[in-house]
Amino acid sequence: MVTIRKVYRGTELAKQLLQFVENCSWHEVKEHIADMLMSWKFTDWECMFAAVDNGEIVGMASIMKTDYYPLPEIYPWISCIFVTENARGHHISGQIIEYANDYAKGLGYKKTYIPTEYSGLYEHYGYRYVCDIVNYGGLKDRLYSKELV
Numbered sequence: 176m177v178t179i180r181k182v183y184r185g186t187e188l189a190k191q192l193l194q195f196v197e198n199c200s201w202h203e204v205k206e207h208i209a210d211m212l213m214s215w216k217f218t219d220w221e222c223m224f225a226a227v228d229n230g231e232i233v234g235m236a237s238i239m240k241t242d243y244y245p246l247p248e249i250y251p252w253i254s255c256i257f258v259t260e261n262a263r264g265h266h267i268s269g270q271i272i273e274y275a276n277d278y279a280k281g282l283g284y285k286k287t288y289i290p291t292e293y294s295g296l297y298e299h300y301g302y303r304y305v306c307d308i309v310n311y312g313g314l315k316d317r318l319y320s321k322e323l324v
Contacts, residue, residue: 177226177234177270179224179225179226181222181278183222191225192225195232195235196208196209196235200259208255221240223237223255224237224238224271226258226262234259234262234267235256235257236256236257237252238275238287239252243311244290244309244316245309249288251279251288252289252290253279253289256268268296272297272300284323285322286321286323287323288305288319289319290316292317293317298319303321304317304318304319305318305320306318
């Protein structure tokens with residue numbers, strides 16, 4: 176059974192998540208996420224979540240004030256969503272997103288945002304396409320939002 180857990184600085188789970196990131200197949204961003212974890216670039220309510228199955232991390236996500244976009248007025252961002260290839264197809268990303276949304280709602284937020292280059296995935300979790308956005312690298316992504324009710 177998969178459980179979603181908030182990751183706290185300096186814990187065994189934080190060490191396991193760093194190792195998970197360093198060994199994951201998401202080559203485009205794993206260095207960035209590993210740096211976030213090593214230097215713990217999380218402030219206030221920002222954090223990482225880990226999906227754990229039988230003691231092993233199989234997925235992750237973050238909730239942040241900012242992301243890889245020059246849009247400081249938009250937050251909280253649910254980002255760094257990744258599930259291992261072997262664990263895909265079991266709705267784990269949906270569980271992580273739901274957990275992050277519950278966390279954001281508990282903080283008083285009425286909406287969350289997810290940036291992605293893909294279409295067709297986050298709509299399954301109640302997200303709606305907002306517009307195209309340009310990241311700091313100059314590439315275009317899609318912005319999705321969800322009302323938290």
